[in-house]
Amino acid sequence: MLRSLALFAIVSLGLSACSTPEPRFGPDGKPLPQVYQISARDTAKIQFRMLDSINTLRSARGAVPLRLSSELNAAAATHSRDMSIQNRPWHFGSDGSSPLDRVRRVGYTGRLLGENISETYESELETLSAWMSQPDTREVILDARGRDMGFAWFQESNGKIWWTLIVGQPSAQGSFVN
Numbered sequence: 001m002l003r004s005l006a007l008f009a010i011v012s013l014g015l016s017a018c019s020t021p022e023p024r025f026g027p028d029g030k031p032l033p034q035v036y037q038i039s040a041r042d043t044a045k046i047q048f049r050m051l052d053s054i055n056t057l058r059s060a061r062g063a064v065p066l067r068l069s070s071e072l073n074a075a076a077a078t079h080s081r082d083m084s085i086q087n088r089p090w091h092f093g094s095d096g097s098s099p100l101d102r103v104r105r106v107g108y109t110g111r112l113l114g115e116n117i118s119e120t121y122e123s124e125l126e127t128l129s130a131w132m133s134q135p136d137t138r139e140v141i142l143d144a145r146g147r148d149m150g151f152a153w154f155q156e157s158n159g160k161i162w163w164t165l166i167v168g169q170p171s172a173q174g175s176f177v178n
Contacts, residue, residue: 035159036123050124063144071108072150076164080154083162089119110170114140118163145169
């Protein structure tokens with residue numbers, strides 16, 4: 001009997017852990033948004049989920065897949081943090097640097113094709129969807145010349161996320177091309 005009671009308690013605890021929390025609703029009856037929290041251990045998972053999603057979109061257009069570039073990731077991470085410090089989404093750093101300056105600083109020797117940025121509380125895939133809905137940011141993602149991608153973010157304690165995506169084209173000569 002004691003064994004059956006213990007087994008019942010364990011199964012009950014296990015099932016309660018599987019339940020999803022009930023959504024909270026605002027005064028308008030719509031579900032309240034939930035903050036998308038990112039932990040340090042999520043970095044690779046998020047970067048590869050974005051890379052896979054972009055490569056699926058590129059494949060549908062007949063473009064070659066992108067690969068993650070550690071240099072472009074570094075430039076993207078620097079800019080995401082800097083946008084947070086400036087509290088505005090724009091392509092210039094607090095030191096006056098441009099996207100071109102930032103990719104040079106990290107040692108990327110290829111051609112910068114474009115940079116997409118966002119200030120949001122949304123996930124990376126919701127952000128990708130927003131970028132794909134705009135012609136200028138969609139063009140950066142689908143640029144057939146692209147081979148390299150950098151993707152990073154900075155999340156503030158209030159949940160706001162500053163996303164940066166950089167697409168580049170490697171130089172055949174190994175030197176920087178504008």
